[in-house]
Amino acid sequence: MNLSRTARAMLWAALAGGLAVVYVPLLIVLLNSFNADRTFGWPPPGFTLRWWEAAWNSTGVREALWTSIQAALGATAIALVLGTMVAFALQRHSFFGRDAVSLLIILPIALPGIVTGIALNNAFRAVLEPFGLGLGMFTVIVGHATFCVVTVYNNVLARLRRTGSSLEEASADLGADVFTTFRLVTFPMIRSALLAGGLLAFALSFDEIIVTTFTAGAGVKTLPLWIFENLFRPNQAPVVNVVAAALIVLSVVPIYLAQRLSGGEAGPR
Amino acid sequence: MNTTANTTPPGPPPSAAPSAPRGGTTPAPGGPRRRLAAILHRRARLRLSLLLSAPMLWLGVAYLGALAALFVSALWRTDTFTGDLVRELTWANFRELLTTEVYRTIALRSVGVAAAVTLIDLVIAFPMAFAMAKLAPPRAQRWLVIAVLTPLWASYLVKAYAWRVLLSADGLLGWGYGLTATIITLSYLWLPYMILPIYAGLERLPNSLLEAAGDLGARGRRTFRTVVWPLTFPAVVAGSIFTFSLSLGDYITVKIVGGRSQLIGNVVYDNIGAANNLPFAAAVATVPVLIMLAYLAAVRRTGALENL
Amino acid sequence: MRSTPRPATSRPATSRSATPGPAVPRLVVVLSALALAVAACGSGSEPTGASAAPGQSGFTPPKIEALQSLGTGEGQVNLVHWAGYVEDGSNDPKVDWVTPFEQATGCQVNSKVAGTSDEMVNLMKTGEYDAVSASGDASLRLIAGGDVAPVDTALIPNYADVFEGLKDKPWNSVNGVAYGVPHGRGANLLMWRTDVVKPAPDSWSVVFDPASPYKGKITAYDSPIYIADAAVYLMATKPDLGIKNPYALDDTQFQAAVDLLKQQRQIIGEYWSDYTKEVQAFKSGDSVAGTTWQVIANVAQADKTPVEVTLPKEGATGWSDTWMVAAGAKNPNCAYKWLDWIISPKANAQVAEYFGEAPSNAKSCEMTADPKHCETFHATDEEYFSKVWYWTTPIAQCLDGRTDVKCKDYAEWTRAWTEIKG
Numbered sequence: 001m002n003l004s005r006t007a008r009a010m011l012w013a014a015l016a017g018g019l020a021v022v023y024v025p026l027l028i029v030l031l032n033s034f035n036a037d038r039t040f041g042w043p044p045p046g047f048t049l050r051w052w053e054a055a056w057n058s059t060g061v062r063e064a065l066w067t068s069i070q071a072a073l074g075a076t077a078i079a080l081v082l083g084t085m086v087a088f089a090l091q092r093h094s095f096f097g098r099d100a101v102s103l104l105i106i107l108p109i110a111l112p113g114i115v116t117g118i119a120l121n122n123a124f125r126a127v128l129e130p131f132g133l134g135l136g137m138f139t140v141i142v143g144h145a146t147f148c149v150v151t152v153y154n155n156v157l158a159r160l161r162r163t164g165s166s167l168e169e170a171s172a173d174l175g176a177d178v179f180t181t182f183r184l185v186t187f188p189m190i191r192s193a194l195l196a197g198g199l200l201a202f203a204l205s206f207d208e209i210i211v212t213t214f215t216a217g218a219g220v221k222t223l224p225l226w227i228f229e230n231l232f233r234p235n236q237a238p239v240v241n242v243v244a245a246a247l248i249v250l251s252v253v254p255i256y257l258a259q260r261l262s263g264g265e266a267g268p269r
Numbered sequence: 270m271n272t273t274a275n276t277t278p279p280g281p282p283p284s285a286a287p288s289a290p291r292g293g294t295t296p297a298p299g300g301p302r303r304r305l306a307a308i309l310h311r312r313a314r315l316r317l318s319l320l321l322s323a324p325m326l327w328l329g330v331a332y333l334g335a336l337a338a339l340f341v342s343a344l345w346r347t348d349t350f351t352g353d354l355v356r357e358l359t360w361a362n363f364r365e366l367l368t369t370e371v372y373r374t375i376a377l378r379s380v381g382v383a384a385a386v387t388l389i390d391l392v393i394a395f396p397m398a399f400a401m402a403k404l405a406p407p408r409a410q411r412w413l414v415i416a417v418l419t420p421l422w423a424s425y426l427v428k429a430y431a432w433r434v435l436l437s438a439d440g441l442l443g444w445g446y447g448l449t450a451t452i453i454t455l456s457y458l459w460l461p462y463m464i465l466p467i468y469a470g471l472e473r474l475p476n477s478l479l480e481a482a483g484d485l486g487a488r489g490r491r492t493f494r495t496v497v498w499p500l501t502f503p504a505v506v507a508g509s510i511f512t513f514s515l516s517l518g519d520y521i522t523v524k525i526v527g528g529r530s531q532l533i534g535n536v537v538y539d540n541i542g543a544a545n546n547l548p549f550a551a552a553v554a555t556v557p558v559l560i561m562l563a564y565l566a567a568v569r570r571t572g573a574l575e576n577l
Numbered sequence: 578m579r580s581t582p583r584p585a586t587s588r589p590a591t592s593r594s595a596t597p598g599p600a601v602p603r604l605v606v607v608l609s610a611l612a613l614a615v616a617a618c619g620s621g622s623e624p625t626g627a628s629a630a631p632g633q634s635g636f637t638p639p640k641i642e643a644l645q646s647l648g649t650g651e652g653q654v655n656l657v658h659w660a661g662y663v664e665d666g667s668n669d670p671k672v673d674w675v676t677p678f679e680q681a682t683g684c685q686v687n688s689k690v691a692g693t694s695d696e697m698v699n700l701m702k703t704g705e706y707d708a709v710s711a712s713g714d715a716s717l718r719l720i721a722g723g724d725v726a727p728v729d730t731a732l733i734p735n736y737a738d739v740f741e742g743l744k745d746k747p748w749n750s751v752n753g754v755a756y757g758v759p760h761g762r763g764a765n766l767l768m769w770r771t772d773v774v775k776p777a778p779d780s781w782s783v784v785f786d787p788a789s790p791y792k793g794k795i796t797a798y799d800s801p802i803y804i805a806d807a808a809v810y811l812m813a814t815k816p817d818l819g820i821k822n823p824y825a826l827d828d829t830q831f832q833a834a835v836d837l838l839k840q841q842r843q844i845i846g847e848y849w850s851d852y853t854k855e856v857q858a859f860k861s862g863d864s865v866a867g868t869t870w871q872v873i874a875n876v877a878q879a880d881k882t883p884v885e886v887t888l889p890k891e892g893a894t895g896w897s898d899t900w901m902v903a904a905g906a907k908n909p910n911c912a913y914k915w916l917d918w919i920i921s922p923k924a925n926a927q928v929a930e931y932f933g934e935a936p937s938n939a940k941s942c943e944m945t946a947d948p949k950h951c952e953t954f955h956a957t958d959e960e961y962f963s964k965v966w967y968w969t970t971p972i973a974q975c976l977d978g979r980t981d982v983k984c985k986d987y988a989e990w991t992r993a994w995t996e997i998k999g
Contacts, residue, residue, distance in 0.1 A: 010396070019397075019417075022417070026419075026420060026431070028441075029423060029427055038880055040430065040434045045880075059667040063667065082323060082324045086321070089317055093316075101325070104333070106565070107328070107333075109510075110510050110561050110565055111336075112514055112515075112518020114534050115336075115554045118547070118551070122335065122338060122339055126338070134700075145327075149327075149328070178306040178309045178316075200465075207425050210519075210520075221690075231426065236668065240427060247423055369996075434857070437858075525854065531995070539991055539994070546991070
């Protein structure tokens with residue numbers, strides 16, 4: 001490409017600088033997880049492993065982590081199904097109200113979380129209370145899935161647009177039925193898009209706090225809610241840092257795997 | 270997702286299948302499935318309706334219904350004695366919202382913060398995404414995407430607190446708290462949401478196009494203005510929808526680093542969480558909704574909505 | 578003041594009054610686990626209990642019988658509570674007063690943390706729960722709504738050791754009938770950096786003076802209830818306003834408090850609502866003077882931050898929570914056992930120390946890990962708590978007994994708070 005040396009150097013510098021900005025605060029989180037000071041005093045007066053030990057021994061953290069994973073898995077599964085369905089409907093068909101549908105998919109993520117949160121809270125309570133049900137894991141999953149659909153939808157839509165429908169038509173011409181074509185032709189084509197969309201959906205759900213606050217009721221404690229609560233408990237703030245530091249490190253694994261999987265079979269460009 | 274079984278509605282009983290074969294039209298094993306497939310193949314409308322059914326029930330009926338119910342409740346009031354909703358129409362909430370100056374100030378401030386965050390993120394994200402998509406070798410690209418995605422997994426609250434430490438008077442930066450601190454922290458939090466769509470948009474942009482522009486004599490700046498920017502603009506707008514809306518609805522970051530300031534999210538939260546005044550909270554919530562709807566309407570033509 | 582509440586059954590039989598009672602207070606946000614306790618007037622500048630429980634005027638709770646006698650435990654108990662009140666070691670293995678309870682009574686504890694008073698009330702209305710650690714605003718609502726039953730304190734042996742200053746208060750009793758047992762109490766104090774703020778302040782004026790040398794480094798609690806702190810200050814400095822109770826403010830008084838806070842905003846560095854934020858701000862010097870809780874001061878001092886606290890001469894606001902039993906409790910015996918357990922000397926000492934407040938049981942003071950805990954938190958100092966106005970949710974009907982004016986209710990406090998912050 002036709003870029004001057006200076007332009008290239010500046011772009012590289014921007015990338016390096018940007019990544020530095022992204023990682024310095026994370027580094028501080030990591031450092032603070034060893035900070036002897038209980039409220040992240042800076043510079044750290046000393047270093048200690050006791051917060052890591054406390055976090056390791058905390059069943060509250062483990063339970064919250066498990067709750068978050070369940071909620072994110074549930075929301076991601078629903079988002080995968082719904083998002084794929086809509087993407088197919090919108091990419092492979094043209095119909096009246098198509099634009100309205102695409103707007104509708106985007107709405108939950110485009111509207112501020114607090115609006116989605118209080119709207120769902122209000123609706124859940126009105127609908128569930130007559131049955132004697134309260135807010136719980138189910139409502140969290142529903143809430144999260146609502147705004148996660150869009151990530152899957154967009155990834156699948158982009159992939160469908162890129163691949164076109166000629167392969168599917170060929171498959172049909174060769175006598176494969178709709179389902180066989182989906183299994184053998186369409187699905188492999190969109191698999192990496194599903195992975196990318198699903199991963200983003202999982203991440204969105206995993207760190208969601210505002211919608212969760214309004215849909216979780218008292219019994220369901222996702223990790224962000226646990227963290228929020230523990231900022232109000234004496235001497236728990238450093239443990240929170242440990243959890244965050246551990247998550248950053250651990251998160252590389254699923255992201256890398258997903259990237260590998262999707263990278264290995266990227267659709268035609 | 271990799272089986273068709275769970276998406277196949279129960280088909281008609283396979284009455285025809287066991288009957289005597291007639292010539293070459295023997296139905297293959299799995300007849301009902303096959304027939305259904307044939308129906309679906311022939312009838313695009315049916316296929317479409319099936320595809321749209323569940324998503325529309327979820328988003329069109331349940332979600333829109335919840336939103337509608339919320340905004341209807343903005344026209345009610347709360348009985349100050351019992352705390353119960355009084356379901357009689359009143360414009361009092363909106364009257365108060367429009368006539369009290371402080372709400373206007375807060376709404377404008379919130380839009381200003383959201384716009385500033387969006388702009389800052391754009392300025393930081395675009396060169397980053399460009400270097401990632403067009404300069405980095407393919408192998409490095411994968412790692413760079415991971416590097417951008419990873420921070421999303423560190424808790425939002427923890428990252429906000431890390432910035433509190435950085436900005437504190439004796440912290441590394443020591444800039445203090447307030448609106449500026451809020452803008453900086455929000456920009457940080459939402460940066461990946463801006464980088465990713467732009468990166469995806471640039472990745473889709475064929476290198477050959479850039480080379481062609483170069484061959485035709487366009488210098489870097491001109492190529493950017495006439496080729497890169499127009500073609501990635503939808504992706505930029507897509508990213509801005511994330512950053513703008515996430516900033517507009519935030520009430521936690523401003524509590525952590527905002528000093529003495531407040532945003533529209535705080536007003537909504539205080540009224541529902543603290544005062545149990547759902548009608549007024551709903552009335553306040555219409556403000557960010559209207560702002561976002563206006564924003565979406567404005568950017569719809571760009572095709573951004575398909576680039577989120 | 579009656580020191581021994583009469584058994585619930587002997588209170589005058591009443592049915593729900595047709596006239597509006599004192600109302601269902603609006604919620605106080607308690608984002609933090611640190612409960613905003615609330616109470617009607619409580620002790621104030623007047624001797625405690627002198628003004629007949631303002632929260633009670635015209636207040637006749639639905640007739641619900643207290644448990645007559647204690648039977649064997651049901652095997653489990655479901656609790657709704659503030660974070661930090663029911664710790665089973667899952668957050669910190671060393672902080673555990675639930676497991677010993679389960680072992681001693683055979684009652685398995687299922688607990689739910691409520692984030693706000695509103696949530697507490699809603700959860701109790703589901704009928705799933707047996708007991709709740711209600712703050713003053715929630716407690717009155719629960720009593721008025723018939724969601725909680727009177728408590729026969731004779732069935733709770735440890736009740737005898739509870740400080741007299743916490744018994745039979747407007748937020749835990751109605752007409753002398755106890756509706757729960759006091760959990761603990763604390764005051765919203767003035768904290769300052771000793772290396773910056775000199776001389777040591779003894780008055781809230783340091784946080785209200787517009788010409789303060791500490792401009793930009795003053796902090797205040799981020800909740801509408803903070804308006805009461807301004808009212809407490811005005812009670813002392815502007816007696817002509819005639820404020821008798823900081824939670825009962827008519828138009829003029831309310832406007833004066835709001836104006837004071839708008840003026841104060843100019844010198845505020847930040848408003849705080851969570852524990853971590855406050856300690857960190859004082860540690861870094863972003864804040865040098867402002868309201869605090871004793872436990873925050875302790876953590877700051879433990880981290881070698883040079884801070885001191887005082888209860889200023891004007892008095893202060895504070896909190897006091899109550900454990901109550903659900904009217905339709907499915908496990909009433911275990912609920913009673915829990916109430917007895919949580920105010921037992923050892924458990925009450927543990928929870929008070931963990932949470933950072935004064936215990937309600939006098940004998941707890943000998944059981945705390947820190948031998949000076951009760952001294953630090955002024956647990957035995959009735960003189961000290963006589964200057965504390967416990968958090969109460971303001972309602973339209975003036976809590977100080979005035980009937981000729983309307984007071985500002987909590988919804989209006991909330992709106993005013995939005996305006997104060999601007």
